[in-house]
Amino acid sequence: MNHARIFDVIVIGAGISGLAAAALLAREGRSVLVVDGAPPSPPPGAHTLHALDPSLLKALGLAKRGLKFAVRDMSLAGLRADGRHLILTRDARATALGLASHSAADAEAWPRVYAEVQALARAMRPCWWDANSCQTLAQLHDRLEPFRRMGAIAWLDSRFESEALKATLAFDAGCGGLSPLEPGSALTLLWRAAQEMCGLQGASAMVAGGPRALVDLFAAAAQDAGAELRTASPVERILVEGGKIAGVRLATGEVLAAARVLSSLSRRLTFCSLLSGSEAGLGETERLEREMPRVGTARVTLTLGAVPTIKGASVPLTARFVVAEKLESYAVAHAAACAGRLADELPMEFTVPTAADPALAPAGRHLVSALLRPVPLLPPKGWAALKSDLVQKVLGALGCYAPDLARQIVDTDVTVPDDIVVRSGAADVAAGVVHMLADWDVRLGTPLEGLMLCGAAAEPVPAISGRAARHAAEKILKDAKR
Numbered sequence: 001m002n003h004a005r006i007f008d009v010i011v012i013g014a015g016i017s018g019l020a021a022a023a024l025l026a027r028e029g030r031s032v033l034v035v036d037g038a039p040p041s042p043p044p045g046a047h048t049l050h051a052l053d054p055s056l057l058k059a060l061g062l063a064k065r066g067l068k069f070a071v072r073d074m075s076l077a078g079l080r081a082d083g084r085h086l087i088l089t090r091d092a093r094a095t096a097l098g099l100a101s102h103s104a105a106d107a108e109a110w111p112r113v114y115a116e117v118q119a120l121a122r123a124m125r126p127c128w129w130d131a132n133s134c135q136t137l138a139q140l141h142d143r144l145e146p147f148r149r150m151g152a153i154a155w156l157d158s159r160f161e162s163e164a165l166k167a168t169l170a171f172d173a174g175c176g177g178l179s180p181l182e183p184g185s186a187l188t189l190l191w192r193a194a195q196e197m198c199g200l201q202g203a204s205a206m207v208a209g210g211p212r213a214l215v216d217l218f219a220a221a222a223q224d225a226g227a228e229l230r231t232a233s234p235v236e237r238i239l240v241e242g243g244k245i246a247g248v249r250l251a252t253g254e255v256l257a258a259a260r261v262l263s264s265l266s267r268r269l270t271f272c273s274l275l276s277g278s279e280a281g282l283g284e285t286e287r288l289e290r291e292m293p294r295v296g297t298a299r300v301t302l303t304l305g306a307v308p309t310i311k312g313a314s315v316p317l318t319a320r321f322v323v324a325e326k327l328e329s330y331a332v333a334h335a336a337a338c339a340g341r342l343a344d345e346l347p348m349e350f351t352v353p354t355a356a357d358p359a360l361a362p363a364g365r366h367l368v369s370a371l372l373r374p375v376p377l378l379p380p381k382g383w384a385a386l387k388s389d390l391v392q393k394v395l396g397a398l399g400c401y402a403p404d405l406a407r408q409i410v411d412t413d414v415t416v417p418d419d420i421v422v423r424s425g426a427a428d429v430a431a432g433v434v435h436m437l438a439d440w441d442v443r444l445g446t447p448l449e450g451l452m453l454c455g456a457a458a459e460p461v462p463a464i465s466g467r468a469a470r471h472a473a474e475k476i477l478k479d480a481k482r
């Protein structure tokens with residue numbers, strides 16, 4: 001193979017994960033090339049952050065580079081058609097007071113259950129944050145067992161009585177692709193509670209300037225550290241020589257050499273699209289194709305000509321709003337999604353990003369960003385046939401709580417699983433219990449010497465985090481010292 005240049009590490013994908021890994025490696029003197037088929041860009045509409053790795057932000061000095069948060073700790077609002085919305089905040093006593101009108105028993109239980117979950121989630125951090133899962137899992141075995149075994153809804157049933165509260169909390173259990181009814185989905189609730197944003201456990205936050213500003217900060221950190229960034233350069237093949245990684249070939253035919261490649265794509269895309277079955281292991285590629293999940297996530301972003309007004313009890317517009325009044329809507333939506341259809345009632349979360357950061361839209365415009373799950377991952381007739389139905393369902397559901405909203409729409413943008421599967425494959429991972437509790441080495445590693453994953457699909461639960469990238473970079477730096 002003749003090469004113009006040899007890099008220490010080539011990183012596939014200039015999303016937050018790829019850029020984070022590149023920055024950490026380049027600042028330690030490694031020659032790093034990041035290649036992406038597109039310009040660095042955040043996943044469309046991912047306004048809410050709940051899992052960014054604090055030690056990564058610190059290592060890259062992102063606060064000094066100008067990282068600012070428009071909201072640091074979003075409350076969670078469960079919307080009710082009768083206007084008696086639930087508002088869940090960090091203040092357990094205030095939350096309990098609000099719950100009292102729905103259930104005296106839940107109001108009494110809330111501070112105790114909230115503290116129980118926060119404590120166990122915190123104790124799980126060595127497993128999910130560091131590289132210390134075996135010891136943590138052994139120590140917490142008995143306390144963890146119900147979360148490992150139970151579906152989120154069954155676990156919530158064991159703690160609370162009001163459907164309003166349980167249906168609101170169940171939404172976050174679906175963020176890894178499991179249904180809140182599936183055994184082990186209770187663990188996703190615990191994973192969410194173990195995260196930290198802005199120094200606050202279990203918080204959700206919004207970055208000032210939105211996801212675009214965040215990806216720009218990571219890109220600048222990588223380039224200032226000396227990493228090279230090549231966009232409009234899709235990788236067509238990861239090159240293997242004698243069972244070892246040799247570099248990548250771009251779609252243009254150009255060959256770039258490196259003994260180490262980090263892929264921020266999913267394991268399935270990396271193995272099945274960028275390697276041949278014989279290189280990646282035929283059994284493994286067949287398993288990845290076979291185990292493709294059937295459900296995914298979609299996002300509908302509405303641009304409005306006026307501030308949306310939510311009827312009923314007053315709720316801050318900077319909250320995360322969950323639209324799922326009935327627990328059964330999760331089961332119905334999951335069954336429909338598995339059959340390739342959209343359910344009539346789709347559980348969703350929406351935010352109003354411009355309530356916190358008006359600069360995200362032109363003057364006088366306002367954004368409503370709705371996250372829907374579960375939806376079919378790859379419907380039989382393709383997503384093009386379902387998009388307008390999806391938007392109608394979102395408008396129908398939001399209209400119950402914000403009756404003027406449909407009249408205020410000036411633009412609609414839809415991101416469906418197709419877009420994400422093509423982008424990085426992050427939606428083609430269903431985080432089961434085994435994946436969530438695996439060692440970092442298992443989630444990042446591949447059978448090929450020199451190839452590791454570093455993207456969201458290697459996180460315990462896919463999210464904008466950068467933790468997989470940090471672990472992959474640390475592993476490369478540690479291996480070099482041996």
Ligand SMILES: Cc1cc2nc3c(=O)[nH]c(=O)nc-3n(C[C@H](O)[C@H](O)[C@H](O)COP(=O)(O)OP(=O)(O)OC[C@H]3O[C@@H](n4cnc5c(N)ncnc54)[C@H](O)[C@@H]3O)c2cc1C
Nearest residue numbers: 013015016017036037043046048234235424455456463464
């Ligand atoms: C609809 C939806 C909404 C979401 N909302 C949120 C949210 O609000 N908050 C949150 O924390 N998480 C959210 N997520 C999850 C989150 O978007 C992902 O986990 C995260 O963006 C993944 O980041 P990444 O850097 O690992 O990958 P990506 O940001 O997806 O980056 C992968 C990069 O690889 C590039 N690429 C792909 N193929 C090639 C190739 N062959 N050669 C070169 N480059 C290539 C792509 O162009 C892309 O830039 C959402 C997911 C979905 C599906």
